[in-house]
Amino acid sequence: SEATRNFDVTINQAGTTFAQKDEQGMLRYGIGVEKRFIGPLNLRLSVGTGRADFGDRQRNIDVERRLEFAVGGLVQL
Numbered sequence: 001s002e003a004t005r006n007f008d009v010t011i012n013q014a015g016t017t018f019a020q021k022d023e024q025g026m027l028r029y030g031i032g033v034e035k036r037f038i039g040p041l042n043l044r045l046s047v048g049t050g051r052a053d054f055g056d057r058q059r060n061i062d063v064e065r066r067l068e069f070a071v072g073g074l075v076q077l
Contacts, residue, residue, distance in 0.1 A: 027051045034074070042074040 004025050011018040030048020037043045047069050 030068070032070075037073075040076045042076065044070070044072045044074060046070045 004023060006021065006023050009020050009022050011020070028048055028050045030046055032044060032046030032048075034042050034044045047067060049067055
């Protein structure tokens with residue numbers, strides 16, 4: 001799946017301020033399992049990672065491949 005983030009950016013350069021809207025798309029990969037627990041309650045476990053390619057462009061944070069773990073509960077109505 002692809003996760004997108006929309007955000008406002010303000011740039012101060014040479015005494016001038018610019019404002020723009022930006023969007024970032026990140027592909028997410030993973031696998032999970034869901035199992036019925038009790039009645040309508042299910043438990044879900046998943047693990048995954050994401051990929052964002054910015055090429056050689058300058059960025060303010062380092063983009064690393066990290067594993068993400070999730071545990072959750074679902075109620076089926």
